[in-house]
Amino acid sequence: MAAEQDIDCDVLIVGGGINGVGIARDAAGRGLCAVLCEKDDLASHTSSASTKLIHGGLRYLEYYEFGLVRKALIEREVLLRSAPHIMWPMRFVMPHARGQRPALLIRAGLMLYDALARRELLPGSRGIKFSCHAAGRPLKREFTRGFEYSDGWVDDARLVVLNARDACEKGARIMTRTTFLGARRVGERWQARLRLQDGSEQSVSARYLVNAAGPWAAHLVQDVLQKPMDGQLRLIKGSHIVVRRIFEHDYAYIFQHNDGRIVFAIPYERDFTLIGTTDVTYEGDPGQVAIGESEIGYLCQVASHYFSEAVRPADVVWTYAGVRPLVEDEAADAKAVTRDYRFEIDSNGPPVLSVFGGKITTFRKLAEEAVDKICHSLGCPQRGWTGKVCLPGGDLYGAEPQNRSVREFSQWIAASQLKYAWLAPALVARYARAYGTRLHTLLADCHGMADMGEEILPGLYAAEVNYLRRYEWAISAADILWRRSKLGLHLAPGAEARLAAWLAAQPPIR
Template identity: 75%
Template structure:
């Protein structure tokens, strides 16, 4: 019921349910602010689920002298591994060296800098490698005889968004998915936002501060809020990926450099597949309709075929995805050179503050959120210290409530212990549950002592119990939410699985 012209009152309204918005909502709620987050679609359904799935310092950013960004990302790499050791794990990368590339000594110097720009406790350092004597050399063409190995991390990006939203909710935030902000006006010391749900029902939120974390729609929201003001321009960069059947049997990833200077990764993915990407192209279309095109598919196939003995062809592609990165317009001539660092813009001259987020990368989301909430708290006269660096994300408390090195280094021991508690689950299914849910696997399996208690197998490996969990705790509504964001089961299921699951969900 509306009271005084509004339905909901809060300290902070966050518009945008990607990784930045979810991270900000979590941090702010943990500092005692009353928070509402609205997202027009599903959590992480755009840019934040279309990444290369890496938690990394950004080795190639050294080429552009972005030492501060790389250092910040390297620090965050280990912070996040401790906070979410179930969805983030170490990954070793092999970089074949080819004639015509930078001299090997220069690359070695760059890797030395990468190793020591920030304190490193969890990951081994880099070293040279003779590819003819290394398992990662076998799938490569014979002319690649030497290379380098270094460390970074892999992340389930869409689940990272959801876990931040879950923790925000646990700390009191209201998370409103499939709810668009369709009007935003400022009246002195408050913002009034009209939110519209997917069914057309509208409500009005009265907020002391608004954070604009709308990603590719950041400039549009800023224009809605301040129509007479020139909005800061974003440079939208499309990044596309392809997935093919597994190209190699080992667990290393590859980093390849094209003659045009662009970097492409080939990463073990979902057990049976290899993920290849990404492209960097300026994008001027509708962010709602972004998709890979044939030229990008051909480019990625051609590039990796220059390295692998067995060529990769467009017909080998089994799945693709693309996203638009909302980067700061910095006048870089080449899309791949546009900075991945973030910037804030605070507009408070007319009363209640509006904080807009420009740029950013998934690895630095927590630091971005911390700095953003510092600004919010200062604006609201409610100074509270950041806390997220020392707190596990939901499910990440494998070895206690506070982040621990052992959670990353001894993940296998924890999983083996869980397997003994649920001997009736198939090993592969149990391993997937542990990786996806961490300690929350016990919530998913609470009260269940046999496969018959899982409520029926809706699709191979997908039981009703998991779907019920995702609907209850993780805002899953559609089959796409479940099969492509909360999991990647869509890759493994037979044709028609998404339609069958949507029909089952509708019947519920």
């Protein structure tokens, strides 16, 4: 089957995870013609399998990664202001007991964590007594004291989609379900071949190639581009479990277990608790990664060590796992491998930049630095801009990021519920959290429940599904129930099959 005519662009980006879409967004905003291809759905792999935290990485202080922690802490508030609908502040509680790191050492580390970057939105750390703190009630009585500090939470998959949406609106072309088959240098350009979802092939001519393929980055360099690598990646599997909500308050827990690992227990999707993560060296196919029984047992064991009510494997209602491509630094323990990123640039002809490592909190800075290098090579004088604008839907009180948008988000939800009084308040609140100001686009032609279309599944109307198909590259039921939302957690068995059947009966979105 023949594809359309060749595509000509400045930058071809391979990989639809957070780093790829971040680079596409930044490049498009600087006036570069950018094309991004992703072999699956956006955020299908590592970028939807995080612990959902926007944080400096308190435990990285133990490995003296002060530069990485400071960079992440600065980005923490930049990101919170840019998308207050999908990110928000969260207070973390760290129980302390004998045999753990000395309390004075932990307090000193938290004070350093507070001081490494300027804070406008987040309160500092403090010591607490569990006898008079809400977070003490679910814990075993042996835990009497602890610490409390601030970080942030993020809907990671939606963060990827919003970056792709902004890139698209600035002129980038986002091609999902499109496999990068290979590329060769011809004169001053890359000539690349892509395979589209329908099996046809597409040729792309690009001045610059970006390898943001995540766990597949090394494979792309060595096997597809036939180039040697300067260093090595270490693939680390991180797995999580989800159980019914263990506690009623909104604090999250950080457990410093006696084996030196850190495990979080986080309020999740209103009715659940998210527990993770593990750090296991991984050698299989990144596309087939799954949690192991031993990992489930380990996470249940850690949670049960702290909570008065035991967490058992039978309590697990959902699991997910992802492979993080980390820069090899010869650390013996997987948990100690650096989370910082590295670029490898081959300028022997038209350039290719490969991205290795990184963490979700620093994606914007990574993208900015990558595009700085691309612009320098291509002679584009534009400077970085992403730190001063909102992501789609984040412009609650104006186009520029504001502290007000974070602090007054609940008031904005209340105002939206008044505006759409014909919708159930809980549904408006969900739309506000998922789409921010873009809920007005979703509901633009709706003036009553009759305009929402069919209720395909409980709480999921045709109006929302068609918005996701039109604006967010959603094609399958899994795209909608597990990446654009987490409605799959709240619905009865068989819901995904029902949605898939409904989608199969719909005409293409135009």
